[in-house]
Amino acid sequence: MYSSKDPDNRPITPPDEYVVDQDDFQSIDPESGVRRGLKTRHLSMMALAGIIGPGLLVGSGSALSGGGPASLLIGFGIVGIIAFSIMQSLGEITTLYPSGGAFTQLASRMVDPAFGVAVGWNYFIIWFTVLANEYNATTNILVFWSDKVPVWGYFLILWTAFLAFQFCGVTTFGEAEFWLALVKLAGLVAFYLFSIVYVAGGVNGDVVGFRYWHDPGPFVSGFRGVAQVFVFCSTFYAGCESVAVAATETKNPRVAVPLAIRQVFWRIIFVYMGAAFFFGLTCPSNASQLVNGSSRALLSPMTVALQNAGWQGGVHLINAFILITCISAINSSIYIASRTLLFMGQQKMAPAFLGWTDKRGVPIPAIVTANAFGAVSMMNVSTGASKAYQYIVNLSGVSTFLVWGSISFTHIRFRQAWKAQGYTDKDLPFVSLWYPWNAYFGLGANIFLAFVQGWSYFSPWDVAGFVDAYILLPLFFIIYFGYKIVFKTRYWRSEEVDLQSGRRRDLEEAEEMVNGELGGAQPWWRRVLRSI
Known part of the structure; x- marks a missing residue:
């Protein structure tokens, strides 16, 4: 598709408008077999509010009680x-290479197959x-409402329902995520507005202000508390980086990916910083409900705030x-985990x-396998929900730092190869x-954290x-060196890196090309939209 050498043996990149490959405009990606069914609005909303789950709403209670509002x-x-930094690196390489395997494959191409x-x-x-943590939270909510069905019974019902939904295809998934994300954003806006009214004394006449920053205070346990909060955060x-995984199944990656990357900035400011500020403002870090709640919601700062304002039934809301x-x-989570397995299976990883x-582009074996791992949530039957939650958080926390650091390193190696060629x-x-x-x-920063x-x-x-906090650090290197020794992979030199594979055009450009609308004949409204 792309010519990599000119007669003088120097790499060249022909202008995009002169490069046409029919594979670029197929609805099924010829490399991975998945359907390019996600619209730009789907990816944008995934970047803005996707993967906002009970971790933020419930886990913030543990972070607040362990570190205090300032630590939060x-x-x-x-x-x-750090997330903004990672998304900038990811945006550059994913916009250029939206096809097949996201940063896992790019790590193999830019660094070393064993690294990937x-x-x-x-x-x-x-x-x-x-x-597993989401299944853990969901089953406990349902048990709180009705304990006539055991935890494992609720899990089996949920497991089957989500498996069937994933089989519907990526377009159905994207549409569901779009509307669910809107509901999540609306819920957060409602809580922020309530918080402003509540601390100003507009609910019960008690002007809370920054009372909880003075008593019990901004910090709990000093730096120890701050370090603990990093794991939760x-x-x-x-999930911010999941737009790279979804890029392969996006119709218009050259438009959708940069837009989604920019949306992450507002996600950081509005969702995460907003939640941290208002949770610390409306809920004291020493609230007994944060550590002794009988339901998952009683562990949430949102519930504590509603109950302190006088609404005891707020737990149900x-x-x-x-x-x-x-x-x-x-x-x-099923979507991202299954696509990760799909791409690794196709790359012999x-x-x-x-x-x-x-034939519809649905990776059925990967979906079933990924969803099966959700059964780890059943460890809460023997260890208790809160203890199981802590174990799971520690594992996912250190893995996030390892993957994010790897994305930065892959970007650095990409730029070195880009310049060398x-x-x-x-x-x-x-x-x-x-x-x-x-x-x-x-x-x-990710190595340090x-x-x-x-x-x-x-x-x-x-x-x-x-052990729970650090077990994955040596595991990363065990996998790397183990694969490297067995399969005799090598660390690529900058001149050897493949910079051509995986580049493609937007799917919706096919109609424009057929109609000759990519040049000056393009309608004014289409030129404006493309500029935006």
């Missing part, structure tokens, strides 16, 4: 800056643990809101049967901000917590 803001702020395997399996670990932010976020989060799709940043459809400082910051996130288990010494 610091944690969300610092991890948010380690990144891929760590990314899958994130999503099967997140999936990384779990809450996990928050439970309903959390249930909606659970439905969205489970749906998205996982069993080959996982790489199969049916004669290209400039003017040849890129999307240029990340502040390269190379932004990419090196993302790499260094991967090591510091288990700080709270050093004093007092907690063997189980320490």
